Amino acid sequence: MATTLERVKKITAELLKIDIAMIREDSRFVEDLGAESIQSIELIAAFDEEFDIEMDEDEALAVKNVSDAARFIDRYVDG
């Protein structure tokens, strides 16, 4: 089964329409991957749906990079 990090990368690639190979653990959503404000919202919604969680809206928006996102999601998944 894919890890949280792999699933985060896959969703990010699909939503931002970029090659998954470009996404590294330390890739920053805004600066490196070009996510705009609207896409940040969509990413949070997509992660919510993928992991069947409801992330804290403000804390989720403050997450900057891919590995932090995976760690943040794990907090919810692990309960």
Added chain:
Amino acid sequence: MTDGKYIALSEKNIAALEKNGCRAENWVEVRVAAGFRPDSFFNVAFTGKVEIGRQDGELVLADGSRRKYGIYNASLENVRIGDHCVISNITAGLRNVNIEPGVIIENVGEIICSGASTFGNGHAVEALNEGGGRELKICRDTSAQVAYLSILYRDKKQLIDKLNAIVDDFSVQVKNDRATIGRNSCIRNCLKLHNVHIGVNANLDGVQKLQNGTVDSSAEAPTFIGDAVIAENFIIQKGSMVGGAAILSGCLVGEAAQVGKQVSLENTVLFANCEAFHSELCSVFAGPYTVTHHRSTLLIAGYFSFFNAGSATNQSNHMYKLGPVHQGILERGCKTGSFSYLLWPSRVGAFSAILGKHHANFDTTNLPFSYLNEEDGKSLIIPGMNYFTTGTFRDGLKWPTRDKRKNRDMLDFIHFDILSPYTGQKMQRGQRILLDLYERSEKGQSFVSFKGIHIKRLLLKTCRRYYQLILDKYFGDVLIKRMLASKATVFSDLFASTKNEVVPHDENWIDVCGLLCRQSRMEALITAVSSGELQSFAEIRAALRKIHAAYAEDEWRWFLSNYAHLHGCELAMDSQENVRNLLAQWQKSSLKLLNMVFSDAEKEFEGNVKTGFGIDGNADADFTAVRGVFADNTFKIHLDSEIESVNTKFAQVSRLIDTIKFLSAGNKKD
């Protein structure tokens, strides 16, 4: 003072005037105030009946220059001139004009009144719908609220007839074959003024041509009309500034509005504190704080308020079928991004941001605080997102501080609240819409559509949560405001004033061009106007003032009804624990939303924003020198203080909850 008493010129004075190059068609028709001094008149031609006040002494202007009161190089025909005026170098002449005391008229072509004029009062402006059918008869006292009713309630024929009759009556009252130039006005370097009434303390400098209009003005709110302005069939209200080669045709410029920099306005009304520069506005109904600053922006056939137009904003009202008959509504607080385009008819919910080009007709009135963008030609909406953007937050702070109106008798009634029963109710409806769309959608589905616009399915739940966050904050705001203002020692005493009248939770609230109110209150006013109970704009204004003043109490009552509806229990009878939970939820939601605004603001200091800084190196240093650092940013500092304020208020109300007596069974203390 002359006191309106004029006497015939003596033979000696006539001789002195003639020696000074003056001449008259008939000297008998020239009458003057007692103490007349012929040395204040040079090269003046008198025709018809001319009355002249005392012109002794001199005037010291603001720049230190001096003017001797009097009339020099001018042609006067049927003119009354008050005491202590300076009238000089009038190339074509003054005809059929009453000039009040203290007026300066210098280097002017002609000021003429031809026949009986209503001075723009009663002119019908084809606002909102270029195809007609919504004509607003403008007059000096037309307010944003009266315009709203006149333009948008066309199905209420009695109302429209009565409002038009009030304007017609006013027009008859002001109709005159003489134009008036109000006390202490200054008119300089202007070419042509035909059938124009000018209020007191007005300042006209460099005007090219004004025809059939009123420049209302007062000592506390003087009006300025500047360089190269061309205007016809207009009303310009107190405290406004029109300059910079603006072209106006069939327009009303509201209180403290600013118009200039080559803007063109046609069949357009703008109300308090609007700003229109560079752009083109055609059949626009611009409510308070509508702002367009950029060239290439066309606003057409739309109703706006608290609106900010991005450059090259454009709309189409013409489908090349039955003519330009379509219209659009952007509810209060909307913004358009650069090069945005909207196809009328469309209606956009309050406080929404519109980006991109939209070729669909949609109605998002019940999805306020939204982002509308365009992706691959498809119009998309993200409901709720625009609440926690920096722009909306800043707008809420700046509007009340930018009310430039100085006149005490303000015409437009304005509520500035971003969160109100009006937007609260829309968010509640939005929540139901999003839930319904979610329940009817399939998991594999990318988009759902609602009234012409698309929403990404995966955002339905998220955006519904955004609305809940905002509502939790808003409801808490209302309760806390009441608790902190009250000295009640028993919780139920907070509700003492609200026992007599209930505001139903589902009663519709409306935004009457800046005035937020229960629909029933406006309907009562409409009935009063239609039945003839209210017969003048002064009476309507008094009724509107009461509605404006009732807002806070109505909001409180609406909140209480909502609480009872949502919780199945009257707040007055609820337990200490439940009230404490509501306040805890308020604190949590308020902080979350502030953190979200914070994240949005922080983006202005990170990532690609430094591109272009440090043109030959040192981007970081250059950026810091120009933009500063986020920690020192005034908006960031304001957000910090807001966060602190939430925590302080929470501590205050928590202490109150600990000490106040609750009557309910769930009360832990009693």
